[in-house]
Amino acid sequence: MSLTKPLNRSSPPHLLQRQGSDPTTARLRASESPTRRRGSGSSTGSASGQGPPEEDGIRLNPSLIRVALSSLLAIDLWLSKQLGVCACEDSSWGSVRPLMKLLEISGHGIPWLAGTAYCLYKSDSAAGQEVMLNLFMGLLLDLILVGIVKAVVRRRRPAHNRMDMFATFSVDRYSFPSGHATRAAMCGRFLLAHLVLAAPLRVLVLLWVGLVGLSRVMLGRHNVTDVMFGFWMGYCQYNLVEMLWLSPQTLQGLLGQSVCCFKYI
Numbered sequence: 026m027s028l029t030k031p032l033n034r035s036s037p038p039h040l041l042q043r044q045g046s047d048p049t050t051a052r053l054r055a056s057e058s059p060t061r062r063r064g065s066g067s068s069t070g071s072a073s074g075q076g077p078p079e080e081d082g083i084r085l086n087p088s089l090i091r092v093a094l095s096s097l098l099a100i101d102l103w104l105s106k107q108l109g110v111c112a113c114e115d116s117s118w119g120s121v122r123p124l125m126k127l128l129e130i131s132g133h134g135i136p137w138l139a140g141t142a143y144c145l146y147k148s149d150s151a152a153g154q155e156v157m158l159n160l161f162m163g164l165l166l167d168l169i170l171v172g173i174v175k176a177v178v179r180r181r182r183p184a185h186n187r188m189d190m191f192a193t194f195s196v197d198r199y200s201f202p203s204g205h206a207t208r209a210a211m212c213g214r215f216l217l218a219h220l221v222l223a224a225p226l227r228v229l230v231l232l233w234v235g236l237v238g239l240s241r242v243m244l245g246r247h248n249v250t251d252v253m254f255g256f257w258m259g260y261c262q263y264n265l266v267e268m269l270w271l272s273p274q275t276l277q278g279l280l281g282q283s284v285c286c287f288k289y290i
């Protein structure tokens with residue numbers, strides 16, 4: 026505030042002189058009454074040529090952050106509206122909507138959970154089962170974490186969105202973060218790390234992740250920041266999956282413990 030506030034020119038010059046020449050007195054005055062100091066703050070700091078008092082800098086920061094955040098939010102809303110070109114059939118890119126919906130299905134939780142459970146069931150190697158089991162756990166973890174963040178943040182979906190998604194939870198009426206973006210980022214990293222893929226396929230995985238994110242904004246389901254945060258969250262979730270990795274030994278231990286519990290009951 027003191028940076029934008031003009032100097033108190035009405036203060037008598039002898040007073041300014043005294044405060045400037047006697048820093049001890051000025052400091053004592055400052056500690057006496059913060060309210061009074063605020064009134065004459067600019068003459069205390071600036072007139073003595075020492076720059077604004079430190080406290081003023083601290084008061085300035087939150088408002089700067091607030092301005093920066095609201096500007097970012099305004100840009101986000103504007104950009105998301107501009108990019109929401111497939112929000113309905115009669116939007117400017119309405120003809121591409123079916124393709125975007127196909128991308129939506131490719132990143133939906135149900136096909137991923139069902140596909141992983143099927144691969145787990147069909148896998149005849151211990152290593153394959155281990156990978157699929159951990160992917161399955163990762164998908165469940167993703168649903169839980171995204172649900173929690175959505176329920177806490179409660180950001181509404183863009184006004185131009187038509188809520189015609191299949192199989193949603195009640196928290197999915199909120200948009201932050203994009204569950205498709207977290208899943209795509211987490212599964213993309215998982216596939217690249219655990220499957221031996223040729224270079225073109227690796228590029229295809231990355232392309233798919235990016236397109237799933239873009240389709241969320243183009244369909245009008247999300248704002249850009251929902252998707253960006255979703256990608257970051259999914260990236261971090263993969264680290265969590267690695268940290269909590271269930272090895273066959275851990276599994277055997279867990280199964281053994283639960284069998285013991287059942288016997289005990």
Ligand SMILES: CC(C)=CCC/C(C)=C/COP(=O)(O)O
Binds near residue numbers: 133138191194203204
């Ligand atoms: C019913 C199951 C298993 C998952 C719901 C998946 C879903 C619809 C998430 C919402 O994604 P966005 O936040 O990207 O819109």
